[in-house]
Amino acid sequence: MLSRVAESVYWLSRYIERAENVARCIDVHLSLTLDLGQEWADQWAPLVYTTGGHELFEKLYGAPTRENVLKFLTFDIDNPNSIMSCVMKARQSARTVRESLSLAVWEELNRFYLQMRERKALGDPEQAVYNEVKRASQLLIGVGDTTQSHTEVWHFSRLGRLLERADQTSRILDVKYFLLLPTLTDVGTSLDITQWSALLRSASALGMYRQEHHRIVPVRVVEFLVLDRDFPRSMRFCVSRAENSLHRITGTAADVFSTRAEQELGRVRADLEFTSADEIIRDGMHEFIDDFQTRLNRVGAAISDSFFAAQDDLPAAQSQSQ
């Protein structure tokens, strides 16, 4: 497939995944404010931190009030990571590669965009909007899986989505963990359980977590979101399935690598497979996540070099065989 098309497809699914994760964080935070008292109801700054846009936010809005934060994260197109910006960029990418997508995928994505535009025109975001975003994103993934051939286009899309999801899960964990730390004295209280449950819910993980571990125990929650082998939003799951797509793209066997991207991603996956939640917490959760995000960025850069960059130095290939 064309390098330009691969790049657009990769980014389009990253943006959709990003929009979904922003919606998840907001949605959970909104319901958390109903469960908790006034002290918590004013905690809107961490939401901005999760998306990494706090400097821009301070410049544009100043005080992290509920209204400001929701506006900034939902419809503000000056924020490159707002839901609206992500959906617009995804659709713009889709328009440039429309011929490579199934009609159903294009239609759902276009519908998603039009729906967001209508929502935006209505003014301040209502909570229902976040559910719509989650549903639209999930629908898009399902429609892609069932209408798009699982060839290179699909694998680039899956690769982008899973790397984004791994990164987003780590962000949710980082911010919530930081927030929950001062409350370690509350261990075992109902407040504590509410907060850790909220963390799981923002990754749609509460039900699956309970099936696996039954009771809410902080170290098990960390384990579930970082290291679980089977939960589709855990960092390890995302990285390992992303690696699978990468190998399907290159055609290289799973235990060797032909590109730097495969090498970097393989290392990240191996480290996740051979660590434990206790170790992560002992050595510092925040440091662990910081390092993880840096390494994911390196993987992203390597993917770009291997597949998207202009390859003027390449020789003319064996033309007919491909």
Place this chain on the structure above:
Amino acid sequence: MSDNHSQYLPAGSFDEMYCGDGLPRPGVDSVARRMHSMSGDDLARRQAAAEAMLRTLGITFAVYGHSDGHEKVWPFDIVPRIISAAEWYKIDLGLKQRITALNMFLSDVYNERRILADKVIPEDLLESAVTYRPMCRGQRPPQGIWCHVTGTDLVRDRDGTFYVLEDNLRCPSGVSYVLENREVMKRTLPQLFDGLQVVSVDDYPERLLDTLLSVAPPVPDPTVVVLTPGVFNSAYFEHSFLAQQMGVELVEGSDLVIRDGFVHMRTTRGLRRVDVIYRRIDDDFLDPRCFRADSMLGVPGLMEAYRAGRVTLANAPGNGIADDKAVYAYVPKFIKYYLNEDPILPNVPTYVCSEGDSLQYVLDHLDELVVKPVNESGGYGILMGPQSSKEERASFAARIRENPRNYIAQPMLNLSTSPTIIDGRLEPRHVDLRPFILSSSQGVFVLPGGLTRVALKSGSMIVNSSQGGGSKDTWVLADDRFSRRRSNGFSRTSLPVESVPC
């Protein structure tokens, strides 16, 4: 239920659905009856449903300077424009004849130049055309095909005669709307098709691909691509649509590179050779080494690869010469000269201002004529004599005198009308027709129907999408000449079900 029938009054023009006495034309009465039995609300509701569908499908065109992503849905009117089998038969023959002659003309004019030696067309008229490409001299495209894809504009005058208004032999657009309009009609007004045999249009992409493959260089399993200027081009939707329908890559100039004299595209697995380029970029922008040096859209070295026969370009560079509106005036002579036949579809009478007494005649009759620049499209730069002011005519007269070669003039035609939904009512609006023609080594194919463009403003004859025009689905009704496909052989195996314990 109100009856819209009596309210619809075709005004002074040939109407596509009604005779002068107000009765539906033969063959269309069932459609006319159904349209007119719908209430205003119902019409408006279905019209809105069709528009919503176009928006969801993202069937848009770019509007320069328009906010919000520069996209607009092209207005679509749900009342179909209907052409009888007999009418279509004649159009089909006439277009095949015309394209065959134009193709012979292009081959001749860039090679033997017999037509110039025989003085059928003056040499200086050709040499002075801005679209004449000296670098195409001696070029012999594969299979001798120059006009792979043509979109010829036809109009109907008062008496119902079809005239050729212009030949678009470079990058004609609109065929994607023909296919999508039909799709929208089938989904929003299926009952309108009842009892009629509307000839299908959905094999166009397949035929286009066959056409492109038929002119490929002699390699096994050639690779075809569509070349677009990019997402900001007004016809981008169509480029993407055609690539998707043919299952080929849509490339931009920057995706292509010349290596060892051959054209390649940059893929995730390195460079891959390209054999046929259906290019939707004008000649001027194809190759900065050959045409405009400032073009960022093209591929440096492309023309050299083309001339060496290492890649096929469709349509062939150089076709613009046959699009020139002064050359257009000679097409009936080309038909006679190359085929020894009389033209089946007439030209609109045309005064070429650079010729003989025409200049004086045009200047004396500016208030009756339509004056057009020879190399513009999109309806720009035109003087509509009968609707112009004295000042406009004076300034146009000066321009014509200064450069007569740049202008032609034609009598004002009164385009035919078709019932169109305006504010929930059917009103007559002027239409034209752009059929699409494919030429391959296997012969010439005319897609039944074509794009009907409609001027939505009352009385207006300007149908261009950039100037307030819309479009309609175009139905060619089948008779025995078109056979109907049937499917048979249903599955006899019953579906498995869950077994219920007794």
